[in-house]
Amino acid sequence: MKRFLQSVATVLWEKWVEFKFEWGRITAAAVVGPLLYMAALGWGFGASGTGGRPYIDFLVPAILALTTMNASYTAISQSLSIQRIFEHSFDQLVISPTPIPAFLCGQMLAGALRGLYGGALILLLSIPFGASMHITPAFFLVMLLNGLAFAAFGALAALLARTHSDVTRVSSFTIMPMTFLCNTFFPLERVPAAVKTLVRILPLTHASGALRAIAYGEAPAFADLAILALYALAFLLAADLVMEKKQNL
Amino acid sequence: MVEIIHLTKRYPDGKAPAVDDVSLTIGTGEFFGLLGPNGAGKTTLISVLSTLLLPTAGEVRIDGERLTRGRADVKRKLALVTQHNSLRGNMTPEEILELQGRLYYMDRRRIRERSDELLAFCGLAEHRGRIVRQISGGMKRKLMICRALLTQPEVLILDEPTVGLDPASRRQIWDLLRTLNREGMTILLTTHYIEEAEQLCGRVAMIESGRIARLAPPRELICALGAFAIDEFDGEHTKSTFFQTREEALRYAEGLSREFAIRSTTLEDVFLSEVGRGLGAQA
Numbered sequence: 001m002k003r004f005l006q007s008v009a010t011v012l013w014e015k016w017v018e019f020k021f022e023w024g025r026i027t028a029a030a031v032v033g034p035l036l037y038m039a040a041l042g043w044g045f046g047a048s049g050t051g052g053r054p055y056i057d058f059l060v061p062a063i064l065a066l067t068t069m070n071a072s073y074t075a076i077s078q079s080l081s082i083q084r085i086f087e088h089s090f091d092q093l094v095i096s097p098t099p100i101p102a103f104l105c106g107q108m109l110a111g112a113l114r115g116l117y118g119g120a121l122i123l124l125l126s127i128p129f130g131a132s133m134h135i136t137p138a139f140f141l142v143m144l145l146n147g148l149a150f151a152a153f154g155a156l157a158a159l160l161a162r163t164h165s166d167v168t169r170v171s172s173f174t175i176m177p178m179t180f181l182c183n184t185f186f187p188l189e190r191v192p193a194a195v196k197t198l199v200r201i202l203p204l205t206h207a208s209g210a211l212r213a214i215a216y217g218e219a220p221a222f223a224d225l226a227i228l229a230l231y232a233l234a235f236l237l238a239a240d241l242v243m244e245k246k247q248n249l
Numbered sequence: 250m251v252e253i254i255h256l257t258k259r260y261p262d263g264k265a266p267a268v269d270d271v272s273l274t275i276g277t278g279e280f281f282g283l284l285g286p287n288g289a290g291k292t293t294l295i296s297v298l299s300t301l302l303l304p305t306a307g308e309v310r311i312d313g314e315r316l317t318r319g320r321a322d323v324k325r326k327l328a329l330v331t332q333h334n335s336l337r338g339n340m341t342p343e344e345i346l347e348l349q350g351r352l353y354y355m356d357r358r359r360i361r362e363r364s365d366e367l368l369a370f371c372g373l374a375e376h377r378g379r380i381v382r383q384i385s386g387g388m389k390r391k392l393m394i395c396r397a398l399l400t401q402p403e404v405l406i407l408d409e410p411t412v413g414l415d416p417a418s419r420r421q422i423w424d425l426l427r428t429l430n431r432e433g434m435t436i437l438l439t440t441h442y443i444e445e446a447e448q449l450c451g452r453v454a455m456i457e458s459g460r461i462a463r464l465a466p467p468r469e470l471i472c473a474l475g476a477f478a479i480d481e482f483d484g485e486h487t488k489s490t491f492f493q494t495r496e497e498a499l500r501y502a503e504g505l506s507r508e509f510a511i512r513s514t515t516l517e518d519v520f521l522s523e524v525g526r527g528l529g530a531q532a
Contacts, residue, residue: 003321003354010351017348021339021380088335092396095299095329096352097321244318247261247303 004105007098011106012113018079019114029074030118034067035125041185042129051187053216060131061211062184064119065146069204071118072111072147073175077154080107081167084158084249100243104155104236111151112144119143133215142220145228146207150175152235159242159249183208203231251275251298251404251435256307258293258459266305267293269459275437277312277403280430282450282467283439284516286524290459291439292332295408298437299329311404325353328402330393332409332439338382342373342392345381346399353400360399367395370425386413394422404435411445423449447516457524470519478514481507489518 019026042056050058084090093103123135133139157170178184181191182204191199199205206227210220243249251274258268268290275281285291296302298309300318309316314323336345343364350360368374371391376384381392390413397405407426411419419442426449430436440446446453447467454464463470475491477498482488491514492498498511 006351006354010348013351014348017340017344083337087338088331088333089337091299091301091329091331091335092349093352094301094318095324095327096349097325097354098352099321100318245303249301249318 004099004102007102008106008109010098011103012110015075015079015106015110015114026075026114027117027121030067030071030114031121031125033070034063034118034122037063037066037185038122038126038129042131054130054132056129056131057133057215058187058212059185060126060129060133061215062208063126064122064143065204065207065211066179066184067122068112068115068119068143068146069150069178069207070175072115072149072151073154073157073171075114075154076107076111076151077158077167077171080155080158081161081164085161085164090249094249101236101240104152104239104243107155108148108151108232108236111154112147115147115150116140116143119147131215134217136214138220139211139214142207142210142214142225142228145225145232146203149203149228149231149235152232152239156235156239156242159239159246178202178204183212203228250277250310250312251437252310252313253294253298254308254310256294256297256309257305258290258297258302259305266459268297268304270307271456271459271461272307273454273461273464275435277435278430278433280426280436280449280451281438282446282453283437283456284443284446284453284520284524285439285456289456289524291456292408293459294456295329295332295406295437295439298406299327300324326403328397328400328405330397330405330407330410332412334386334389334393336381336389336392336396338380340381341378342368342381342384342395343377345392345396349396349399355400363399363401364395367398371395371421387415387418390414391418391422394425398425398429402434404437405429407436407438407440409440410438411440411442419445443515443517443520453516455520455523463519463523467516467519471514471516474514474519474522476514477511478518479505479509479511481505481509483507489521491518491522 038060041059045055048055157167161167181199182202184204188196188199188205206224210224213220253271253273256268256271257266259266271294283291283294293302297304300316311323311326314320316323346364347360368377373388373391373395376388381389390410394410411422414422426436438446438450450467452464452466455462475493477492477495479490479498479502480487490501492501502509502511
């Protein structure tokens with residue numbers, strides 16, 4: 001167990017070194033997109049109502065969900081695929097005695113922390129937009145769970161990718177549709193029934209739902225938290241299986 | 250001891266196996282060389298030894314224990330210097346060594362001590378705080394060697410370790426490898442510099458098309474071919490003929506009318522006569 005925790009700490013240290021080197025770019029990348037969404041949609045529709053509340057109150061929790069999703073996914077998928085495909089520095093990890101599950105847990109945690117960092121910045125930047133939210137520890141727990149799930153997904157994508165473009169492609173086919181459809185910019189009720197079933201099983205829907213519930217002063221649904229945790233676990237196990245069994249790492 | 254047992258590696262898109270039923274035992278403390286033309290399967294074999302590639306068939310054992318990606322205790326004994334630059338571009342040499350030490354659970358104080366020693370030995374001490382992307386190719390090679398040596402592995406795997414180094418640095422690395430080998434480290438080296446293998450290795454295997462063509466100590470391979478060589482130049486090509494003794498070579502030379510040179514046979518001659526056919530076929 002001590003070795004496992006040491007390995008997780010090593011990965012966190014490595015990601016911290018990476019963050020120190022690129023914090024300006026990382027910060028800009030984490031906030032520019034969400035800030036534009038808040039500006040365009042918040043100024044455009046902020047005062048209009050959604051479910052009896054101002055639209056900006058509806059919007060900001062979802063922006064936080066997609067910020068943590070993007071920041072966590074990108075932090076791991078980009079870095080890991082560069083290390084594996086371009087730099088080949090990943091080779092040293094593979095040959096080292098660091099256990100694969102510990103390495104992946106470290107990556108997940110580092111990705112989730114990067115997501116929390118982006119989320120916290122957006123939370124601060126949302127203040128001038130006038131959103132009214134209840135911020136509790138559970139709010140950060142949901143962001144963390146969301147980050148863990150998408151960081152693990154990022155690791156899986158980076159391990160399966162043959163080229164760096166594959167990672168971008170995965171993002172285009174998964175992250176991008178979720179950004180627009182998963183209970184983010186409009187309520188789930190407006191989604192056609194056939195699509196709703198699909199949207200309901202996607203993780204961002206649950207992250208947006210849980211964050212919105214907490215922001216409205218309600219308790220998050222246990223199912224939302226459980227589903228996010230299950231996604232994190234499933235992606236972790238899949239990434240572990242790939243790292244153990246893939247013929248050519 | 251490293252045992253490679255009936256190892257085969259076939260790529261999904263490849264017709265012939267890159268490594269074809271190779272069996273090989275490298276004794277503890279041995280300095281072993283792997284030679285072969287481009288595409289012969291050397292790097293594939295090294296990649297299987299480092300678990301980056303999984304074998305299609307066969308296995309690798311280190312001190313009797315099967316090597317797999319999940320066997321941390323077995324992998325602890327290995328270190329790898331890859332053929333291509335495999336350093337994190339956005340880290341400093343100091344951070345790269347610290348990461349390596351942490352991956353192998355080394356004590357922080359020990360990491361600092363070993364880093365200081367190795368960086369000083371390789372002339373990188375002044376550059377320890379520079380971003381790797383900004384240092385020269387030769388420095389990067391040296392840093393990769395420092396990284397592999399940091400953890401004092403029992404088995405050191407080097408894939409073309411001195412490519413891109415100037416002659417003085419290459420000799421310096423040779424001396425270091427000799428010293429480490431004398432201290433008991435098992436070393437597996439692939440190289441395109443045949444002279445390097447001849448100087449350093451106790452035994453060499455010549456690989457061609459994924460199979461071992463010859464395996465013996467360099468001296469034995471040279472003697473089998475003939476200790477003396479005569480090179481004849483016909484204006485376009487050089488033809489080498491080999492003889493067991495100088496006298497035999499001189500007798501042969503007496504009958505020659507064109508320009509020739511008599512010299513000692515080298516491992517390169519053996520290489521060219523054994524697997525050089527492959528090179529010719531490729532060309």
